[in-house]
Amino acid sequence: METLHLLFNAVTVIFIAATMFAAGLGTTVAALRSVFTDIPLLALALLANLVVLPLLGWGISTLFGLPAAAFIAVVLAASSPGGPFGAKLAMVQSGDVVAGAAMQVLLATIGSLTFAPTANGILKAADVGQEVSLDVAALVGTVALLQLLPFAVGLLVRHCAAPTARAWHPTATALSNVTFLIVLAGMLLGNWRDVLALLGSLTLLAGVVLAAAAFAVGTLLATGPQTRRTTMGGVAAVRNAGPALAAIGIAFANQPAILGALAAVLLSGLATTLPIAAVLNSRRNRPLAGGQTH
Numbered sequence: 196m197e198t199l200h201l202l203f204n205a206v207t208v209i210f211i212a213a214t215m216f217a218a219g220l221g222t223t224v225a226a227l228r229s230v231f232t233d234i235p236l237l238a239l240a241l242l243a244n245l246v247v248l249p250l251l252g253w254g255i256s257t258l259f260g261l262p263a264a265a266f267i268a269v270v271l272a273a274s275s276p277g278g279p280f281g282a283k284l285a286m287v288q289s290g291d292v293v294a295g296a297a298m299q300v301l302l303a304t305i306g307s308l309t310f311a312p313t314a315n316g317i318l319k320a321a322d323v324g325q326e327v328s329l330d331v332a333a334l335v336g337t338v339a340l341l342q343l344l345p346f347a348v349g350l351l352v353r354h355c356a357a358p359t360a361r362a363w364h365p366t367a368t369a370l371s372n373v374t375f376l377i378v379l380a381g382m383l384l385g386n387w388r389d390v391l392a393l394l395g396s397l398t399l400l401a402g403v404v405l406a407a408a409a410f411a412v413g414t415l416l417a418t419g420p421q422t423r424r425t426t427m428g429g430v431a432a433v434r435n436a437g438p439a440l441a442a443i444g445i446a447f448a449n450q451p452a453i454l455g456a457l458a459a460v461l462l463s464g465l466a467t468t469l470p471i472a473a474v475l476n477s478r479r480n481r482p483l484a485g486g487q488t489h
Contacts, residue, residue, distance in 0.1 A: 203385065210279075210378050212345040214375070216345040219296070219353065222349070236294075242416060243431050247412050247416070251409070252317075253273070257321070264450065264452035265396070268460050272402075275314075277302035277304070278434050279433075281295055283371065287469065288429060310327075311331070327446045393455065403466070410431065412431060432464065432467070434461070
């Protein structure tokens with residue numbers, strides 16, 4: 196079991212790094228600059244992910260009357276932006292991968308700083324759980340190593356050797372796709388008992404509603420063409436499991452009820468957002484008269 200756990204962690208690291216490397220290979224400095232100089236886009240994305248979604252998670256948990264463990268899990272997930280699946284969802288929906296990858300890294304970095312005070316404030320106001328204390332430096336370092344560094348290397352290759360980047364891009368994308376499927380299978384197989392135990396409860400429904408609402412909020416609070424706006428929706432819908440898992444280990448002694456609820460929330464969220472991304476992809480690649488696509 197320990198070997199399988201280590202193997203799953205290794206594949207997860209490869210998936211994150213390959214996805215960000217592929218995104219970097221497909222990015223130009225000019226395109227990246229256009230994202231980071233779009234002040235309205237940045238301001239709206241930060242508002243959606245750092246303010247609206249944590250409050251939305253609190254509201255959904257209260258509305259559904261979730262038990263303490265599920266309440267904590269939803270709040271932790273909602274307070275943790277920048278999940279590494281965000282860039283992958285941009286690829287799946289044929290969206291704005293450059294904007295999605297850049298915003299994911301930015302949100303994950305800022306979220307490392309805002310996660311603990313945000314989650315603490317909500318849990319204290321709701322009188323649920325206890326104070327969350329995290330190693331912020333370790334979280335920022337993890338984001339830098341697994342997300343920012345591969346993206347920067349891919350971007351550097353694209354900038355210095357564009358033909359090489361174009362040649363490597365299909366292989367990096369294929370590796371991202373394969374490891375993505377393995378990670379999904381591992382999440383399902385590793386947590387099926389937790390998810391099964393919550394069938395018939397409102398926890399799974401809360402995860403679905405949170406993901407769907409986050410996609411809508413991220414899309415509405417964005418600027419630019421539809422491909423960019425729905426990409427921001429996908430980034431918002433995918434929360435970052437790393438800080439949430441760290442908080443459960445540090446502040447809640449890895450309570451199985453909270454871990455199981457978090458797994459259920461994250462999996463139900465992916466089950467909600469992946470079909471949305473697939474539908475968007477099919478619409479954007481639907482052949483038009485003369486063999487063109489949308």
